Amino acid sequence: MNSRFFTFVGGNLGIWKVVSTETLIGDPLPEVSRLDIVSGSKIHPDLHAGWVLRGITSNERYVVGEEKSELLAKQQCLGRPEATCAALIPIRKNAEWWVLTQDERRFILEENSKHIKIGLRYLPAIARRLHHCRDLSENEPFDFLTWFEFAPAHHAEFNGLVAELRATEEWKYVAREIDIRLVRE
């Protein structure tokens, strides 16, 4: 099965141990000790989950031709043996963002905020998979779940990446953001 659908289960099970949970803006999530990432939407019914977040990988919405080639050339797979650090960052953008047209959103995201360019600078050290939630149903708690994996040696670089992004114009449209750091055990 090559599924596009992933379920992130925060609870007391899974190979990823939660190291910290920081709520940057908006409502927090219950604190949990472990994260299980399930391919598909079937989760074990008696799992003691603190929270369950679902997302689906999709076509790219903003990347244009040259950026795609550069991304494809540099990006790494998830599951590299040395990448024992991870972060799950669920984000919700505000209503102002979603009423913008496609070109207005692209302008803020890239021409102004350099989101794609910033991300490219941290490749290949940091692997990333973006999951969309907004259109799964009418009432998802977040719009995006981004999952990052990197080696312990690249910890400071990862902090640089998220700090750069949080300082952009685009981040003024972020209404909820939680930064969950994990290590593989």
Added chain:
Amino acid sequence: MNSRFFTFVGGNLGIWKVVSTETLIGDPLPEVSRLDIVSGSKIHPDLHAGWVLRGITSNERYVVGEEKSELLAKQQCLGRPEATCAALIPIRKNAEWWVLTQDERRFILEENSKHIKIGLRYLPAIARRLHHCRDLSENEPFDFLTWFEFAPAHHAEFNGLVAELRATEEWKYVAREIDIRLVRE
């Protein structure tokens, strides 16, 4: 409830009577006599449905600034008393379409195929609501469900609209399309 989620139930219930079902490309759907449009995803369990299609309205993916103003100025609501004719056109695009980047898709859709411009010419006669399915789950049968409503006097115009769109470059990426015509009773 101002829900973005809609379920189209083809069966033997609902105010919309099916007049014709034409499969243009790809697998057909079972023939049904009536269509019920349900806001949300709860459908009555003993409903004799031939098929159930689900979609969610979302942010616009291709429309740019000026086009949005023109759309907002001209477009009409669904449910106009005189609009007793309708069409439901479920479409699936092929894998080639979905690997294109956002700018490549926009180029084919509008700069080349004039999809938005063609649609604007048929306003305000024809009201339209687009529902996205692709990211609801990993295995939806269609990518889009478009629902159109118009008065009987605009029947020929509606046929013109779909004929124009089907002759475009964009439609070469359509892998499945069914055209279901209905009248309100």
